[in-house]
Amino acid sequence: MRSTRATAAIERLNRRAEGHQYSMVVTSGGFFKLRELVAGECKEIGEPLDLESFVRFVDAQGPQKAPRISKYDAAFAKQLVKKS
Template identity: 45%
Template sequence: MRTTRAIHAVERLKTRTGNPRFAAISLSGGLFYLVDKSSGTDKKVSDPLTLDDFVKFVDAYGPQKPRKASKLDIAFEAQIKKSKGG
């Protein structure tokens, strides 16, 4: 189960970056690190991290997915900016 969270985080990263050559490497003691295999060799991208830290790192790595906003969200943000501005 622990590995599943790490794998899903890497799958999200692959989707965001368009690079299918990222991989999560699991170590004993519940540590994980990220590698990029796109250059033909395993380029270590992160140090060994605990599961929670690894997922946070992978989610923050690379381009971020644009946030979806509803019409109400946009109107609410505009109202806040308007009230702060004057």
């Protein structure tokens, strides 16, 4: 199903943004809308977007997860700084 990627993006956003509840709506034209539940009312965030744009938009919302850095990546970055 087309909306699986969009649904997964909403799930990730809900995990990152504790205390907020987000959902999505698919319009008859195939566009996606992001909604936030605030005090029992749905508030639309942004405008209707196609699937790719919607997933990028949702991933940019809320607090961002810090990327994992392995000890090898950290050592490599340290070597790059020494050479500069």
